[in-house]
Amino acid sequence: MSFNKIITxxxxxxxxxxxxxxxxxxxxxxxxxxxxxxxxxxxFETPKALSINSEAWEDGLFITRDGLDLxxxxxxxxxxxxxxxxxxxxxxxxxxxxxxxxxxxxxNPNNTEKWIHGNIYHSKRQFLTDEFLTWExxxxxxxxxxxxxxxxxxxxxxxxxxFVYMKQNESDPYDNNIWYQNNVDRNLIVEGLAxxxxxxxxxxxxxxxxxxxxxDTLIIFFERENxxxxxxxxxxxxxxxxxxxxxxxxxxxxxxINNFGDxxxxxxxxxxxxxxxxxxxxxxxxTNYSDGDKKLAIYRSIKGNSWNDWNAPExxxxxxxxxxxxxxxxxxxxxxxxVTVIENPNGSRYNRYDCDAxxxxxx
Numbered sequence: 003m004s005f006n007k008i009i010t011x012x013x014x015x016x017x018x019x020x021x022x023x024x025x026x027x028x029x030x031x032x033x034x035x036x037x038x039x040x041x042x043x044x045x046f047e048t049p050k051a052l053s054i055n056s057e058a059w060e061d062g063l064f065i066t067r068d069g070l071d072l073x074x075x076x077x078x079x080x081x082x083x084x085x086x087x088x089x090x091x092x093x094x095x096x097x098x099x100x101x102x103x104x105x106x107x108x109x110n111p112n113n114t115e116k117w118i119h120g121n122i123y124h125s126k127r128q129f130l131t132d133e134f135l136t137w138e139x140x141x142x143x144x145x146x147x148x149x150x151x152x153x154x155x156x157x158x159x160x161x162x163x164x165f166v167y168m169k170q171n172e173s174d175p176y177d178n179n180i181w182y183q184n185n186v187d188r189n190l191i192v193e194g195l196a197x198x199x200x201x202x203x204x205x206x207x208x209x210x211x212x213x214x215x216x217x218d219t220l221i222i223f224f225e226r227e228n229x230x231x232x233x234x235x236x237x238x239x240x241x242x243x244x245x246x247x248x249x250x251x252x253x254x255x256x257x258x259i260n261n262f263g264d265x266x267x268x269x270x271x272x273x274x275x276x277x278x279x280x281x282x283x284x285x286x287x288x289t290n291y292s293d294g295d296k297k298l299a300i301y302r303s304i305k306g307n308s309w310n311d312w313n314a315p316e317x318x319x320x321x322x323x324x325x326x327x328x329x330x331x332x333x334x335x336x337x338x339x340x341v342t343v344i345e346n347p348n349g350s351r352y353n354r355y356d357c358d359a360x361x362x363x364x365x
Contacts (some may be wrong), residue, residue, distance in 0.1 A: 008235035009343065029057055029356065032346045034126040038327060038360065039320045046338065046362045049319065054125055054134040055358040061120075062150040062168075062209070062329055063341050063359050065347040068160075069333035071188050072134050075150030075339075075357060078102050082343070082355035084118055094118045096352045103137060106120025109145035120148045122167060124189065131336075134359075140190045142183075147172050149208045153273075153331070161187050164247065167192070168221065176208045180224055196221075200250040201241050205229045209271045209329075210286075218246050221309065223256070223285070233260045236268040239286060242308055256285075258312045259303060263291025268298075275332045280304065285312055288328035292317065300328035300340060319362065325355070336364030 011260055038049040054060070059077035066072075084097040088198040095116040098107065110117035125134040142149055147170040154165035154305070162183070169181040179202040181194040206227040213221055220243045227236050237260040241253040260269045273286040283305040292299040301315040318338070320356035321327050332338050342360045349355070 026265070027344060028348055032348075033177045033344060033356075036324050036342060036344055037322045038324060038342060038362070041317045041320065042364060045336075045365060046113075046318075047365055049335050049340075049360055049362040051342070052134055052361060056100045057353075057358045059120075060359050061341050061357045062152065064151075064153045064331045064336070064340050065333050065336040065339040066154070066188075067156055068334075068339065069130050069335065070127055071142075072125045072339070073152040074123055074137070075120040075152070076103070076105070076137060077118065077120040078105055078107060079118045080353050081348075081357070083352060087351075088346060089118075091117055093246060095312070099107045099353055102139075103144070104139050106145040111146065117146060119146055120150050122149050122152050126188070140168070141192050142190050142194060147176075148178075153211050155212060155214050157185070161185060162190075163214060164192060164212050164220065167194075168208045168210070169196070174266075175204075177204070178208050180207050180222075182247075184211070198250055200252050202307075203229070211273050213274050213276075219244050220247050221274075222250075223274060224253075225270045225272065226253075229255075230290065231255050232271065233257065234265055234267055236270045238272045240272075242309070252289050254310060256310055256312070258306075258310055259285065259287060259315070262301075262315050263289055267275045267291035271330065272326050273330045273332065277336070285333070286318070286330040287315075288330065290326075292293045292320055295320065296323040297324075298328045298343075300330050300338075304332075317320065327360070338362045338364070 003162055040046050059081050060074045062075035064073040066273045078100050091114050096218040122140050123137040124140050125137050138244040140343050149169050151168040156163040157163045164184045166182045168178050171177055183194045208225050223240045224229050226239050238256045239253045241250045243250045245313055267289050269289050271288040275284045284302045286302045290296050290298050299320040300318045301314040302318050303315040325339050325345050327342050329341045339361050341357050343357050344353055
């Protein structure tokens with residue numbers, strides 16, 4: 003091969019590599035152009051992204067009712083591209099992206115270079131007018147396995163009455179179950195407890211939301227995958243405890259919500275919110291049924307006479323020009339926090355998708 007051909011090949015390879023590099027540094031322009039559609043303009047302002055977002059994956063959002071603490075599952079990777087490629091942990095290092103913070107992405111059972119997993123991270127602010135600026139890990143973060151979908155009930159002393167979350171089982175079949183801690187501060191503790199079999203089953207359970215109804219009564223909503231009683235692959239279920247969480251009733255399918263849409267629609271990410279303006283509960287949830295648009299959108303429904311009696315859902319937010327939205331969570335003043343999944347059309351096969359925290363404030 004001639005010297006000129008070698009130079010030409012080197013030039014072409016350098017150009018291609020520079021193009022690939024350019025694809026990974028254009029996120030800000032892409033994100034600036036995302037528009038989420040607000041269908042309740044009389045209730046909410048214009049949706050906007052939070053300033054805390056990075057090129058890491060911020061998902062499974064939860065805002066405390068007082069609006070001062072924000073939680074997420076934090077993953078330092080392009081999770082969709084990694085999953086689409088078969089989630090081969092031997093190639094995990096190719097998908098790593100964003101600020102690693104103090105995450106342990108090296109400890110793993112297979113001696114691979116990196117290991118992609120999610121941990122719960124926490125951001126706090128002093129005043130509602132402050133921005134959320136930095137993520138910090140909580141005490142329950144462990145390597146290798148996933149913890150996420152955080153949510154809790156606040157006590158008057160700012161501790162959590164109950165804090166619930168998803169935890170991946172550390173042995174075969176490595177499925178997702180719901181765990182809890184009670185009477186803990188906002189940085190949590192290492193040890194938690196799994197819910198009993200009335201809630202945790204051989205099927206994946208995820209995205210729990212717990213509320214206290216009285217001194218003794220608690221209710222938990224969550225999503226369950228591939229259960230024989232499901233009306234589609236993912237359905238919302240609930241269970242009640244009448245003795246402050248010591249025992250729980252057998253979980254029930256929320257059929258009045260899961261019947262909404264069509265047989266292929268997901269019904270996931272339940273969030274209960276008591277709205278003083280109507281003196282009733284809303285159930286916010288995410289579904290990919292939206293008048294023919296199969297992208298995920300956020301709906302809400304007003305409670306009827308029972309916890310399985312919900313009025314016709316109304317569309318709150320749809321995905322606009324994003325790939326999808328979800329994980330609704332509300333502060334007491336009615337500000338709605340959620341996540342937005344974004345595709346960078348100029349991204350690489352290792353860095354094309356991202357998930358960020360957004361808010362639409364109550365008017």
